[in-house]
Structures are given as structure tokens and as C-alpha cells.
Amino acid sequence: MGSxxxxxxxxxxxYIEQDVFNKSSLLLELNPVHKKVPVLxxxxxxISESFxxxxxxxxxxxxxPLLPQDPYQRAHARFWANFAEQKLLYAAFIAMVAxxxxxxxxxNVARESVEKIEQEIKGKKxxxxxxxxxxxxALGWISYWIPIYEEVxxxxxxxxLRFPAINTWMNNFLNHPVIKxxxxxxxxxxxYFRGRxxxxxxxxxxxxxxx
Amino acid sequence: MGSxxxxxxxxxxxYIEQDVFNKSSLLLELNPVHKKVPVLxxxxxxISESFxxxxxxxxxxxxxPLLPQDPYQRAHARFWANFAEQKLLYAAFIAMVAxxxxxxxxxNVARESVEKIEQEIKGKKxxxxxxxxxxxxALGWISYWIPIYEEVxxxxxxxxLRFPAINTWMNNFLNHPVIKxxxxxxxxxxxYFRGRxxxxxxxxxxxxxxx
Numbered sequence: 001m002g003s004x005x006x007x008x009x010x011x012x013x014x015y016i017e018q019d020v021f022n023k024s025s026l027l028l029e030l031n032p033v034h035k036k037v038p039v040l041x042x043x044x045x046x047i048s049e050s051f052x053x054x055x056x057x058x059x060x061x062x063x064x065p066l067l068p069q070d071p072y073q074r075a076h077a078r079f080w081a082n083f084a085e086q087k088l089l090y091a092a093f094i095a096m097v098a099x100x101x102x103x104x105x106x107x108n109v110a111r112e113s114v115e116k117i118e119q120e121i122k123g124k125k126x127x128x129x130x131x132x133x134x135x136x137x138a139l140g141w142i143s144y145w146i147p148i149y150e151e152v153x154x155x156x157x158x159x160x161l162r163f164p165a166i167n168t169w170m171n172n173f174l175n176h177p178v179i180k181x182x183x184x185x186x187x188x189x190x191x192y193f194r195g196r197x198x199x200x201x202x203x204x205x206x207x208x209x210x211x
Numbered sequence: 212m213g214s215x216x217x218x219x220x221x222x223x224x225x226y227i228e229q230d231v232f233n234k235s236s237l238l239l240e241l242n243p244v245h246k247k248v249p250v251l252x253x254x255x256x257x258i259s260e261s262f263x264x265x266x267x268x269x270x271x272x273x274x275x276p277l278l279p280q281d282p283y284q285r286a287h288a289r290f291w292a293n294f295a296e297q298k299l300l301y302a303a304f305i306a307m308v309a310x311x312x313x314x315x316x317x318x319n320v321a322r323e324s325v326e327k328i329e330q331e332i333k334g335k336k337x338x339x340x341x342x343x344x345x346x347x348x349a350l351g352w353i354s355y356w357i358p359i360y361e362e363v364x365x366x367x368x369x370x371x372l373r374f375p376a377i378n379t380w381m382n383n384f385l386n387h388p389v390i391k392x393x394x395x396x397x398x399x400x401x402x403y404f405r406g407r408x409x410x411x412x413x414x415x416x417x418x419x420x421x422x
Binding site: 033042051055059074075082083 | 244245256259262264285286289290293
């Protein structure tokens with residue numbers, strides 16, 4: 001069985017790669033508002049924004065649910081997905097691009113955010129339990145992007161001694177058969193984020209004092 | 212029938228006001244992560260974050276659904292709720308607090324965002340159709356906050372000549388029986404946002420050039 005046969009929902013799809021430096025007219029047409037990947041095309045419908053796409057997939061193909069069934073557990077998963085994007089992603093990005101004084105403050109915010117997520121994953125293989133669920137996918141970027149941010153920013157956020165459960169989860173996630181052969185090229189991402197850092201750094205000078 | 216009997220779901224609840232300048236120990240205990248309102252308490256469960264609360268309410272009390280039933284329409288509603296919060300709220304806030312050069316750029320981003328939402332509401336009484344739905348509630352802040360931002364920032368975003376459908380919707384929304392007697396005190400909000408402007412303005416100087 002090839003890795004292309006391993007799927008969470010068992011639904012056939014075609015994957016079309018986008019060059020984010022030279023966006024195709026197809027992307028601009030399918031996501032005219034944000035002009036960003038990912039976009040899911042289903043029949044004649046185009047759905048954008050990662051978390052919105054995940055909900056759509058779970059509501060359309062009901063086999064092997066990604067979200068838990070209980071409303072409170074569902075709220076819990078959505079809460080942490082949003083928390084990580086709003087707090088950790090933002091703080092880690094600022095830590096990567098900001099000047100030295102701000103880096104310290106942003107790093108602390110980032111690490112405090114990871115600390116909270118550490119408490120959520122402790123004692124579990126995946127956030128979804130024994131298999132990958134909504135929250136694993138929604139937080140998947142942590143396992144792949146943060147180490148790249150760490151390299152580009154010459155910093156450490158995911159200290160394995162301080163966050164052993166997160167580090168175990170990262171390994172479980174990155175080595176899961178649905179994930180491991182479908183990650184973007186690491187080298188390309190390092191180049192991309194080095195470019196972002198250069199462009200946006202001046203804007204972030206002194207910002208952390210106020211936010 | 213008093214206004215307290217008019218409800219979208221017909222579910223009894225108790226409303227507890229919070230002083231955001233002097234947060235209660237109850238709030239800090241119920242939402243230790245963000246320390247923010249709103250928090251919904253249902254039995255021994257506490258749910259935070261507005262959009263997460265809306266989904267929880269709709270999944271727990273299924274009568275009079277707030278979200279449409281069709282997965283694509285649901286995705287559509289979630290997409291625009293997030294768009295407004297990420298783009299319009301952010302740009303309007305920067306326009307309110309930023310220095311003059313940035314204000315122009317932020318105002319343009321804000322107005323372009325409103326333009327997109329104008330296209331979505333055109334010809335409809337509410338985003339949800341004949342009655343208030345998920346997207347009306349998720350965008351409700353536009354009808355009430357933006358005019359306050361406009362006052363605090365001495366600027367105009369919601370030009371009624373350019374955005375007639377949004378302005379009609381704002382009136383429909385603000386005069387809906389579930390909404391009109393439950394809005395926060397306008398004067399308190401003006402004071403609050405004048406305070407925010409004073410504190411955060413320095414951080415936003417020159418920011419729009421890069422974002």
C-alpha cells in the first residue's frame with residue numbers, strides 16, 4: 001500500500017501545488033478575498049481558510065469524524081486551535097522577526113502558550129486520542145513551522161526538557177503515515193521565512209511593549 | 212411580552228455583567244487563558260471565545276438553528292465571520308489609533324473589507340435570511356463598534372451612500388427585539404476606546420507600510 005492510499009477520510013482528491021511567489025490565476029479566482037492557500041474545491045464549490053475547510057470536510061464526509069461528537073469537546077478543540085493561531089503563532093513570528101528587546105518578551109509569550117498546550121496533550125498520543133483528529137491537524141503547523149522559526153530566528157521555543165509531551169506529540173504527528181510524506185520542502189520554507197523576516201522586521205521594532 | 216422573553220433559542224439564562232477594568236475572580240477562574248468576556252457557563256462547563264460559544268449553542272440547543280444546514284453555506288458563514296474579524300476589525304482599529312499616514316491606508320483596507328461584506332448582504336434583510344442567524348451575530352459588532360471607532364478616530368468607514376445595504380442591515384440588526392435592549396452603554400464604550408487609543412497609538416506608528 002503506497003502512502004497515497006493512507007487517508008483519514010478515505011476520500012479521493014487531487015493535490016495542486018501553488019507557487020506562493022507567483023500565484024496562479026486559478027488561485028486568485030478560487031480565493032479572491034485572501035488570495036491564499038489552502039483552497040478546497042468540491043464540485044463547483046470553493047472553500048477557503050484552513051479551519052473552515054476542516055469543518056466542511058467533517059460535515060460533508062461523516063466517516064471517521066475529525067471533531068469529537070460531544071459539543072463541549074468540540075468547543076474545546078476549536079478553542080485551542082484558535083488559541084494557538086492567535087497567541088503562539090503570533091508571538092513566535094514576532095520573536096523570529098523582532099529586534100532583541102522584543103524577542104525576549106515575545107519568546108516568553110510563545111513559551112507560556114506552549115506550556116498551556118503541553119497541559120492539553122500530556123498523557124495522550126494525539127489530541128484526538130489514539131488517532132489524529134481536528135486539533136492535531138489544526139495544530140500541526142507547530143510541529144513543522146516552529147522548528148523552522150527557531151532556525152530562522154536563532155532561538156528556542158520548544159525546549160524538549162520543558163515540554164516533553166509536546167515533543168513526543170510532534171514526533172507522533174510528523175511520523176504519522178498521513179502526514180510524513182505530505183510535508184512541504186523544509187529548505188523552501190526556511191528561504192521563505194528568511195525573506196519575510198527581512199521585509200517585516202522594521203515594523204515590529206518596539207511593538208511588544210504595547211501588545 | 213417583555214423584551215427579556217424574546218429569545219432566538221428560547222433558552223433561559225442569567226446574564227452577569229463584568230467590569231473589564233476590574234475583572235472578577237469568577238471571570239479569571241472561568242476563562243484563565245484569555246481572561247476575557249464572553250464566557251458561557253452551562254452546568255459545570257465553561258466555554259469561551261464568541262464564535263466557539265455560538266457553535267456550542269447551536270450544537271447543544273438544536274431548535275431554531277443559527278447556522279444554515281448545508282455544509283457549504285455553513286462554511287460561507289464561518290468564512291465571512293472570520294474575514295470581518297481578521298481584516299475589518301483590525302484595519303478599523305489601526306485607523307482609529309494610528310498616526311495620520313497610516314490612518315489613510317488602514318481606512319482604505321477597512322472600506323475595501325466593508326465593500327466585500329456589502330456584496331454579501333445586498334438584497335437580504337439579514338445574513339441569515341428573514342431572521343438573525345450565525346453571521347448576523349458574528350458581524351453584529353460592526354453595527355455597534357464601528358460607529359464608536361469612527362467617533363473616537365474622527366473618521367468615516369460606513370459611508371451610507373457607498374454601503375447602503377450594510378447601513379440597512381445595521382438598522383435591522385440594532386432594532387431587532389433580541390438585540391436592541393441588550394447593547395452595552397455607548398458612552399462607556401467611547402471612554403474605553405479613547406483609553407485604548409491613547410495607550411496603543413505609539414506602537415502603531417509606521418506599521419501599515421509593512422502589513
